[in-house]
Amino acid sequence: MSVNVGNLDAIAVDARQRISAAADEATLNQLRIDLLGKKGVLTGALRGLGSLPADQRSAAGARANALKTEIDQRLNARRQELEQNRLQGLADSEWVDVTFIPEAAVSRGHLHPLTQALTEITAIFSRLGYEVALGPEVEDDYHNFQALNIPEGHPARDEWDSFYLAQGGWLLRTHTSPVQIRFMEAHQPPIRIIAPGPVYRHEATDAGHESQFHQVEGLLVEEDIRMSDLVGTIEYFSRSMFGAERRIRISGDHFPFTEPSIGAAVSCGICQGTGCGSCKGGWLEIMGAGMVHPQVLRNGRIDPERYSGFAFGMGLDRIAMLKYNIADIRRLRESDVRFLRQF
Numbered sequence: 021m022s023v024n025v026g027n028l029d030a031i032a033v034d035a036r037q038r039i040s041a042a043a044d045e046a047t048l049n050q051l052r053i054d055l056l057g058k059k060g061v062l063t064g065a066l067r068g069l070g071s072l073p074a075d076q077r078s079a080a081g082a083r084a085n086a087l088k089t090e091i092d093q094r095l096n097a098r099r100q101e102l103e104q105n106r107l108q109g110l111a112d113s114e115w116v117d118v119t120f121i122p123e124a125a126v127s128r129g130h131l132h133p134l135t136q137a138l139t140e141i142t143a144i145f146s147r148l149g150y151e152v153a154l155g156p157e158v159e160d161d162y163h164n165f166q167a168l169n170i171p172e173g174h175p176a177r178d179e180w181d182s183f184y185l186a187q188g189g190w191l192l193r194t195h196t197s198p199v200q201i202r203f204m205e206a207h208q209p210p211i212r213i214i215a216p217g218p219v220y221r222h223e224a225t226d227a228g229h230e231s232q233f234h235q236v237e238g239l240l241v242e243e244d245i246r247m248s249d250l251v252g253t254i255e256y257f258s259r260s261m262f263g264a265e266r267r268i269r270i271s272g273d274h275f276p277f278t279e280p281s282i283g284a285a286v287s288c289g290i291c292q293g294t295g296c297g298s299c300k301g302g303w304l305e306i307m308g309a310g311m312v313h314p315q316v317l318r319n320g321r322i323d324p325e326r327y328s329g330f331a332f333g334m335g336l337d338r339i340a341m342l343k344y345n346i347a348d349i350r351r352l353r354e355s356d357v358r359f360l361r362q363f
């Protein structure tokens with residue numbers, strides 16, 4: 021084929037026509053091959069440029085390259101046009117409106133059962149005028165033992181296998197009772213506190229025992245406080261916490277820091293007090309308590325001739341287990357969401 025600018029004009033007219041007539045992408049692809057491919061019309065024309073007289077060659081070359089660019093642009097433009105038409109022609113049902121895709125659900129946590137139980141206990145006692153007092157988890161021997169009438173060599177120390185720190189005679193507190201002493205040292209009656217927090221004992225771990233657990237201690241010191249005030253307080257707490265139908269049972273007990281000392285049990289909610297596998301003969305022990313020993317008051321710089329008071333202590337873990345029917349204390353510290361999600 022002889023090549024000249026007129027040929028290129030004919031190629032251009034033909035190409036424009038065919039491109040604008042192309043109705044689908046396959047046709048456009050074929051056109052690109054026919055026009056710009058290795059054996060395409062324009063490629064052939066470019067190849068023939070070499071045979072032109074020198075004075076025509078550069079003008080024809082420029083024209084051919086411009087045409088090549090134009091064809092490429094027209095092919096791309098027609099492709100976009102076809103795509104636009106295709107989208108506009110889509111039936112409504114084929115549309116996916118991304119603004120209607122629901123957002124990914126946010127996984128929401130909730131309070132741990134121990135925290136829930138403590139929140140409820142705190143609320144109950146705050147209705148009776150108690151405030152929350154906290155103390156150190158690393159204690160000295162005096163506050164953990166001696167000030168609570170547990171001198172060195174006292175058999176009560178054997179009941180609590182303690183974690184001692186390597187230096188200075190410090191230990192991880194075995195109970196929250198030292199908070200009583202610390203609070204009395206700093207405050208004069210009337211005193212109404214609950215002291216929640218972790219305590220530590222070197223226990224063999226089983227379904228009912230852990231080496232770390234939580235206690236809630238209570239202390240009330242005022243003028244003219246009697247055992248009946250303590251019993252009434254336990255009854256109010258038990259019914260608020262476990263249900264108005266619950267009964268309480270008071271029995272004698274012994275603690276070095278209270279005199280007299282009692283143990284309190286609440287009637288079992290599962291068997292209504294007739295006895296079942298979850299209770300002991302219809303009763304569930306919930307706390308130890310008693311009238312504060314005069315020497316303990318004196319250790320707290322409070323005059324036992326003028327003031328009297330009562331103290332009580334309960335295991336927060338046990339209260340949560342009773343409240344939510346949890347059979348194994350270890351589950352409370354496993355952080356297994358499948359378990360925690362139930363509460």
Ligand SMILES: [Zn+2]
Binds near residue numbers: 289292295297303
């Ligand atoms: Zn029962």
